[in-house]
Amino acid sequence: MKNEVQKNKEYEYKCIQCGNCCRAGFEVVIEKEDIERWIKYEQNEFVQFIQIDPKCISPTGLGGFHIEEVNTLQKIKETYKENEVNEKLEDLKQFILKNHNYFGKGSPLPIYTFIPDLGRTPILVPKTFQIILEGLKWGLIYTIKFELGGYCPFLKENLCSIHQIKPNVCRSFPYTKNGELKIDDYLIKICKGISKDSS
Ligand code: SF4
Ligand code: SF4
Numbered sequence: 001m002k003n004e005v006q007k008n009k010e011y012e013y014k015c016i017q018c019g020n021c022c023r024a025g026f027e028v029v030i031e032k033e034d035i036e037r038w039i040k041y042e043q044n045e046f047v048q049f050i051q052i053d054p055k056c057i058s059p060t061g062l063g064g065f066h067i068e069e070v071n072t073l074q075k076i077k078e079t080y081k082e083n084e085v086n087e088k089l090e091d092l093k094q095f096i097l098k099n100h101n102y103f104g105k106g107s108p109l110p111i112y113t114f115i116p117d118l119g120r121t122p123i124l125v126p127k128t129f130q131i132i133l134e135g136l137k138w139g140l141i142y143t144i145k146f147e148l149g150g151y152c153p154f155l156k157e158n159l160c161s162i163h164q165i166k167p168n169v170c171r172s173f174p175y176t177k178n179g180e181l182k183i184d185d186y187l188i189k190i191c192k193g194i195s196k197d198s199s
Pocket of ligand 1: 028155159166
């Protein structure tokens with residue numbers, strides 16, 4: 001996170017390394033570039049800390065919180081002809097089951113996927129980085145697999161233990177892709193580096 005003072009209209013921000021954002025349950029979505037970086041630096045063991053976001057393979061999402069743009073099933077339905085969709089979904093199911101280890105139920109959130117046998121909110125960990133790269137081509141969303149309580153497994157002694165090679169999402173936090181500070185009530189509450197602009 002950035003150390004220079006950044007401002008928007010009402011707030012200013014300077015990371016004080018309190019570590020709160022790394023244990024607040026914020027989703028850390030993994031990008032292709034992150035995987036390529038970890039392959040380059042031979043961090044193969046990181047794969048055990050990644051999982052498929054169960055929301056992306058859920059036909060119903062999480063209650064009303066269903067974001068169709070990041071739903072893999074929806075993307076398949078939009079990409080293929082109606083008579084091809086079932087076959088593609090079956091291929092995706094086989095890809096997931098063959099190439100990911102199942103670690104039981106994750107958070108108590110009621111997320112049910114298109115693979116009913118897996119039950120609620122399954123933890124599906126890819127076997128290798130190459131599988132993640134393949135899964136991304138399917139449109140799957142991979143995230144860091146947080147510890148109970150929303151802690152990132154890379155947070156050690158209140159600091160990011162992989163700071164130099166942390167995921168892009170963490171590099172840009174708390175900014176949007178447009179470089180705007182992402183201000184909302186929750187962020188203001190947890191981020192000790194955000195304060196009202198005093199100038
Ligand atoms: S990877 Fe590092 S910066 Fe990102 S959430 Fe985990 S501990 Fe925090
Ligand atoms: S919560 Fe804010 S101040 Fe604390 S580590 Fe994260 S970005 Fe920095």
